[in-house]
Amino acid sequence: MIWLEGVSYLRAGGRALEDVTLGVSGGELVVVQGPTGSGKSSLLAVAAGARAPDSGAVWIAERNIAGLQASSLPYVRRNVGYLPPDPLLIPDETALENVMLALAVRGEPIEAAEGDARETLAMVADSAWEGRLARSLSTGQQRLVALARALVGPPPLVVLDEPASGMGGDDREGIARALVWARERGCAVLCATSDPSFAQILVDTGGRRVYLEGGRIAGGPAIGLVPTCSPEPENANSPEAIRLSGRRSSGEESS
Amino acid sequence: MTVAWILRRARRQVASQRRALWAAVGSFLVLGLVSGATVLGLRVTRAWMGTVGQGVHVIAFLRDEMEADQAIQLANALRQRPGVARVRLVEPAEALARLRDAVRSSPATGTWLKDLEPGYFPRSIEVALAASADLPQRAAQLSRRLRGLAGVADVDAMTNGVARLGAWVRFGQGLGWAVVLAAGIAALSFLVSTVLRGREARGRQAQVLVILGETSTNIRLPANITLAAAGLTGVLAALLVLRLAWPALLAAVEGALGIMPTPAGFFLGFWESAIALLAAPMLGWGLGYLSTPVPGWVDA
Numbered sequence: 001m002i003w004l005e006g007v008s009y010l011r012a013g014g015r016a017l018e019d020v021t022l023g024v025s026g027g028e029l030v031v032v033q034g035p036t037g038s039g040k041s042s043l044l045a046v047a048a049g050a051r052a053p054d055s056g057a058v059w060i061a062e063r064n065i066a067g068l069q070a071s072s073l074p075y076v077r078r079n080v081g082y083l084p085p086d087p088l089l090i091p092d093e094t095a096l097e098n099v100m101l102a103l104a105v106r107g108e109p110i111e112a113a114e115g116d117a118r119e120t121l122a123m124v125a126d127s128a129w130e131g132r133l134a135r136s137l138s139t140g141q142q143r144l145v146a147l148a149r150a151l152v153g154p155p156p157l158v159v160l161d162e163p164a165s166g167m168g169g170d171d172r173e174g175i176a177r178a179l180v181w182a183r184e185r186g187c188a189v190l191c192a193t194s195d196p197s198f199a200q201i202l203v204d205t206g207g208r209r210v211y212l213e214g215g216r217i218a219g220g221p222a223i224g225l226v227p228t229c230s231p232e233p234e235n236a237n238s239p240e241a242i243r244l245s246g247r248r249s250s251g252e253e254s255s
Numbered sequence: 256m257t258v259a260w261i262l263r264r265a266r267r268q269v270a271s272q273r274r275a276l277w278a279a280v281g282s283f284l285v286l287g288l289v290s291g292a293t294v295l296g297l298r299v300t301r302a303w304m305g306t307v308g309q310g311v312h313v314i315a316f317l318r319d320e321m322e323a324d325q326a327i328q329l330a331n332a333l334r335q336r337p338g339v340a341r342v343r344l345v346e347p348a349e350a351l352a353r354l355r356d357a358v359r360s361s362p363a364t365g366t367w368l369k370d371l372e373p374g375y376f377p378r379s380i381e382v383a384l385a386a387s388a389d390l391p392q393r394a395a396q397l398s399r400r401l402r403g404l405a406g407v408a409d410v411d412a413m414t415n416g417v418a419r420l421g422a423w424v425r426f427g428q429g430l431g432w433a434v435v436l437a438a439g440i441a442a443l444s445f446l447v448s449t450v451l452r453g454r455e456a457r458g459r460q461a462q463v464l465v466i467l468g469e470t471s472t473n474i475r476l477p478a479n480i481t482l483a484a485a486g487l488t489g490v491l492a493a494l495l496v497l498r499l500a501w502p503a504l505l506a507a508v509e510g511a512l513g514i515m516p517t518p519a520g521f522f523l524g525f526w527e528s529a530i531a532l533l534a535a536p537m538l539g540w541g542l543g544y545l546s547t548p549v550p551g552w553v554d555a
Contacts, residue, residue: 050466070551077468088463092271104260105467149467 001026001157001188002047007056009042009215016042018215019056024188026156029179032192033199034212040192041085041161043212047190048082048159049073060157078106081150081187083160087142091135095145096121098134102149117152124148124178140166147175154182160191164198176201256473265477275449276485279542282446283489283535284496289438290531291497291523296431299505300424311343312394313382313401314411321378321406329406330380338393341383347373377408388425450482450546458548471549479543486539490531498522 002024009017016039024030034040045051046058049065057064060076068076081102089098096114099121103113121130125144134142147163160179164172179202183189191207193199203209211218256264269276317326330344345353351373384393398412457478464474501522523531 048466071470073551074465074468074470077466080468082466084466088459088466090460090463093267101464102467104256105464105469107257109257110259110263 001028001060002190003057003059004043004047004053005057005059007043007046007053007058009039009046009051010054011042016215017046017053020212020215020217022047022210022217024157024190026186026188027183029183029189029191029202029205029207031199031202031207031209032190032212033196033209034192034194034218036194038194038212039215040194040212042215044082044159044161044190044192045084048080048084048157049077050082050084074105079156081153081155081158081182083143083146083150083163085161087139087146089134089137089142089146089149092133094131094133095125095137095141095148096130098145099149099152102152102155106153106155117148120152120154121145121148123181124151124174140171143167144171144175147178151178151182154185154187156187158182158187158189158191160189162193162195163191164193164195172198172201176205179207180205256469261473261476261480265480268477268481272453272481275453276481278449279446279482279485279539280489280492282442282449283486283539284492285442286439286446287490287493287531287535288496289435289442291493292501293431293435294523294527295497295501295505297428300428311381312384312390312412313397315380315382315401315404315407316377316409316411317379318406318408319377323378325406326378326380329404333380333382336397338385338387339382339397340385341381343381345379345381347376347378350376350379447542450542454546454548457546458550461547461549465550474549475544475547478547479540482539482543482546483536484539486535486537487532490535494523494528494531 004020004022007017007020007022008015020039020043022030022043032040032043042051046053047060049058049060053066057066059065060079063072063076065073065076089095090101093101096117099117100110100113103116104110108116118127118130121127124147125141129137129141129145134145137145143163143165144167147160150158150160158179163175163179167175176198179189179191183206189207191202192212193202199209315329317329321329326344330342333339334342351371354371354376355368382397384390384397387393394412398410401407401410461474465471
């Protein structure tokens, strides 16, 4: 569902990502773990189509967003539920309306969107907040509302940056359950965390862990053993891609 | 995003930015009033100038020695001059009749008129010039030429009065333009600053929608719609105020100046109103575009 190939990204302080190759298939949960400053947020922002990579390819919803015109980007982003480090809610709208916005953008009618949003908000957060304005919520509550907004639908790709940051035990369990819920519905889930215990909870639910250090994949399989990335990347048959995916080359298959 | 969603977001903007929108409506109202009053004011002053231009500007009093044929020839020659609208030869009998009419309509009627005879009055030629901004100069030039003619005893150029009137009208127009320009700039600046004041908040909202995959056109549409509606409301109110207040205002000004009231029906035409009703929403739509910055990429 998402395929990042040789992605590099520069930020003001220096190189944030260096030649990162990573794939997440539909129905798969990948946990990117790494210390603060390892490039997790940059990786997720690039994967969500929020930032442009400086080099490499990012395939989302059958399109390489690195080569897209700015006017085409929105149509790709609609396929991604993204929780950025800053929850980015509209402060003058209620928690429910903020969640509904994700469905509004995808063209869902108001009544249907309201039902879906209410359901997702109840699953992730507390349905008692739905009528509260976003600006009246605490930072943790805002993060949960933003998480519900990322999961509502659910979209084919879910990209979550530190979803459990500052959360207590019950909330962390709830978030993990929500991610499993999304995965079971065929979503490709990419989640970053610097918290090893939360990463372990996700791995225990069947997630694949990838370590990121200094902007590079440092450990863990960058691509799942059964990659079903859609679309097939342009050079999916390159030796490196074949090695990472564990597939055999076409020559090997025929022999 | 469907039309229903966009309208819902537009209603949300109206509810959350009520004061800013009323300020925008007020600015459009002031802009409409200033523009409308300028057009109407210019129309009235043009009409006044036309009235001034219809009067007699130069009167040449002819010597007794000049024969009637010569007087007719002179009048015909004057008619051929460029910028001359009308020439009339006034015989002594007519001059006396006019004097009698004028005295009869005044409260101080005297018996001395009975002794007057046409012979006391000279034959004269009245010249009306075509109305234009340089009318006083042309009147002065014509009077100089007439004074140089042998058969002309005296010339009443009336240049003093006409020139003073023209100068005052020009001064009034200049002052009016300055006031109109200042008011227009003030209203426009207020409108732009009102709209741009919430730019940061709207930019943050736009960032949220960009992340969710909304197109920049749809992100800006609610602001486009609300400000276009503010423009339409403001200009409609301005047209209504002008329609109701302008005749009374004009009558009050003309009454204060002691002049004949301008005939009724002096208002903006259909096309002028239509252009205003189109231009204001278009300006509002454009301001809506400026009021919402939409980032291509997100710095979350």
